[in-house]
Amino acid sequence: MTNEQQVKVPKRIAAVIINSLKGGVVPRVGLPYVTVGREAEVRALLHDLDLVADGGASFRFLVGRYGSGKSFLLQTIRNHAMGRNFVVCDADLSPERRLQGGKGQGLATYRELIRNLSTKTRPDGGALTLVLDRWISGVQQDVAMGGISQDDPAFAHEVEARIMGTVSQLQELVHGYDFGRLLTMYWRGHMEGDDEVKANVAKWFRGEYRTKGEARADLGVNIVISDDDWYDYLKLFAAFLVQAGYEGLVVLIDELVNLYKIPNAVSRQYNYEKILTMYNDTLQGRAHHLGIIMSGTPQSIEDRRRGIYSYEALRSRLTQGRFAQEGLLDMLAPVIRLEPLTYEELLVLIEKLANIHAGYFGYKRTLTEADLVTFLQLEYGRVGSDTHLTPREVIRDFIEMLDILSQNPQLSVSELLGSDALSHAPLPGDPEEPDAGSQFAEFTL
Numbered sequence: 486m487t488n489e490q491q492v493k494v495p496k497r498i499a500a501v502i503i504n505s506l507k508g509g510v511v512p513r514v515g516l517p518y519v520t521v522g523r524e525a526e527v528r529a530l531l532h533d534l535d536l537v538a539d540g541g542a543s544f545r546f547l548v549g550r551y552g553s554g555k556s557f558l559l560q561t562i563r564n565h566a567m568g569r570n571f572v573v574c575d576a577d578l579s580p581e582r583r584l585q586g587g588k589g590q591g592l593a594t595y596r597e598l599i600r601n602l603s604t605k606t607r608p609d610g611g612a613l614t615l616v617l618d619r620w621i622s623g624v625q626q627d628v629a630m631g632g633i634s635q636d637d638p639a640f641a642h643e644v645e646a647r648i649m650g651t652v653s654q655l656q657e658l659v660h661g662y663d664f665g666r667l668l669t670m671y672w673r674g675h676m677e678g679d680d681e682v683k684a685n686v687a688k689w690f691r692g693e694y695r696t697k698g699e700a701r702a703d704l705g706v707n708i709v710i711s712d713d714d715w716y717d718y719l720k721l722f723a724a725f726l727v728q729a730g731y732e733g734l735v736v737l738i739d740e741l742v743n744l745y746k747i748p749n750a751v752s753r754q755y756n757y758e759k760i761l762t763m764y765n766d767t768l769q770g771r772a773h774h775l776g777i778i779m780s781g782t783p784q785s786i787e788d789r790r791r792g793i794y795s796y797e798a799l800r801s802r803l804t805q806g807r808f809a810q811e812g813l814l815d816m817l818a819p820v821i822r823l824e825p826l827t828y829e830e831l832l833v834l835i836e837k838l839a840n841i842h843a844g845y846f847g848y849k850r851t852l853t854e855a856d857l858v859t860f861l862q863l864e865y866g867r868v869g870s871d872t873h874l875t876p877r878e879v880i881r882d883f884i885e886m887l888d889i890l891s892q893n894p895q896l897s898v899s900e901l902l903g904s905d906a907l908s909h910a911p912l913p914g915d916p917e918e919p920d921a922g923s924q925f926a927e928f929t930l
Contacts, residue, residue, distance in 0.1 A: 494518050494841050494845070498514050498515040498518070499842075501514055502515045502519060502838075502841055503842060503845060506519070506838070507888075509881060511557050513608070514608075519838065519841070520557075520561060521833045521837070527561060529545075529821060530545065530821075531565060533776050534562075534571065534776065537732065537733040537775065538569070538732040538733060540773050540774060541770075541773065542772040542773060542774070542776065543775075544764050544776075544819060545777070545778045545779070545819060545820075546779050546780070546793075546819060547559065547778060547779070547780035548781060548783055548786050548787075548820055548821065548822045549780075549782070549783070549822065550875060551875065551877075553823050553825065553876065554823060554826070554875075554876050555739070555823060556739055556780070557876075559575070559778060566735045566776075568605060569732060570731055570732045571733055571776075572604055572733070572735070573603050573604075573734075574601050574737070575601050576598045576601060576737075576738055576739070577597075578594065578739070578742075578744060579740065579743055580743060580746075582597055582743075583744065583747070584744070585712065585713075585758070586755075586756075587712075587752075589712055591715055592710065592712045595692050595715035595716075595718070595719070596691060598719070599613060604616065604731070613687055613691065614683070614687050617683075617686075617729075618675070619729060619730065620725075621648075621671075621672055623730050624644055624651075625644055627647070628643045631643075645672075648668070648669065651665075651725070651728040652665035652666075652668055655724055655725060658720060659714075659717045659720075660714065660721060664718065664721045664725070666706065667686050667690065667704070667706065668725070670682060671687075674686065685704055688703075689709070689710075692710040716759070719734065719736060720772050720775060722734055726774065727773075733775060735776040735777075735778070736775070736776065736777045738778070739780050740780075741779055741780065741781030741786065741793070742781055742784070744756045744781075745788065745791050745793075750791075754795075757793055757795070757796035757799055758796070760793065761798050763777060802819070803819055803820050828865070831879055832854075832857055832858065832861060834879075835860065835883045838880065838883060838887070839857070839883075842884065842888075846891055851898070852887075856899075856902070859902050863902060864882065
């Protein structure tokens with residue numbers, strides 16, 4: 486990468502990349518500028534998108550230590566999926582958001598997923614009403630292209646017939662009758678210019694009605710989305726989105742460690758049972774046009790006392806076979822384990838960051854490839870690097886170094902890299918290790 490290529494990263498995107506990565510989070514934009522490695526993982530997940538587009542379903546787990554790039558890979562697939570005309574929704578689990586819970590934690594996860602509903606034209610979430618309006622306008626356009634003028638009385642009749650055709654296909658699914666009824670209400674509200682009805686229907690789809698009484702008063706329906714059945718509505722959304730002109734629905738759920746951290750064993754098992762239901766649905770053909778990816782640390786997956794493997798039905802389905810080994814991983818297995826980035830991949834990554842940083846702050850890059858190699862040698866030479874060094878650590882340190890050098894032009898690279906403090910600085914303990922001080926520190930990269 487030459488210095489002339491710096492200008493190809495717009496300043497707005499460069500700012501997001503630099504600030505996000507220094508803060509330890511994944512940027513929502515500009516990922517292609519800093520993506521290195523992970524070709525096999527991306528290829529496997531893109532294969533899943535092909536399967537979902539063909540009417541199938543997929544379920545994957547991404548497993549990797551804190552800072553290994555799980556969230557980065559999720560964001561990469563998110564961008565790929567939107568570019569391929571999928572609708573994507575994502576959520577991070579937390580103490581308030583689970584897959585199942587007695588106090589609305591499962592519904593809270595559904596609400597977060599729908600709040601983050603994103604498309605190519607609305608990549609930052611909040612795309613629910615956009616999707617509904619596009620569906621209606623798409624039907625109207627198809628009818629008009631069939632030769633019926635919008636002034637013709639038959640136009641509205643034909644549009645409604647096609648709307649009812651979409652609704653009838655959904656009624657075969659669990660809760661499909663009520664889902665279709667709400668879609669019909671939205672369509673009639675659209676035709677009559679009744680924004681209040683449209684807003685109430687969108688509110689219902691977002692899972693914001695707390696009681697059946699509230700929903701009945703506003704919409705005349707005697708059902709609300711609940712902790713127990715929210716996943717059924719994701720399957721309905723996937724089926725509807727195909728009728729609305731999209732390829733399907735991709736659901737991304739991060740931070741499975743928050744299920745591992747549930748103190749009550751029975752509550753944990755209920756959450757793992759929900760995962761099993763979703764897993765079985767996708768692999769047995771009961772879900773269509775739906776892709777699900779969940780990510781977590783090795784401990785949250787493989788710990789047989791509290792992790793997902795503590796639920797025998799899941800452990801027997803997900804355990805790695807006898808033939809997979811280091812260097813011979815099965816990327817078509819339900820669990821994808823992220824291998825560390827190689828030294829060469831990290832070298833390419835920090836060179837990209839050096840160019841982006843120089844372009845954003847408007848200075849000529851002076852770091853040579855030898856300087857980059859020296860920096861990585863220092864990182865790999867730190868105490869604990871064999872077990873604790875992650876891309877997040879490397880990126881954070883490198884951007885910090887670039888910031889210091891740009892703010893102190895009198896300081897040479899060799900002076901900064903030659904500091905004894907740098908050479909002997911240990912890495913922080915792995916949050917997964919029991920003897921680490923911050924066992925459950927929250928990271929997202």
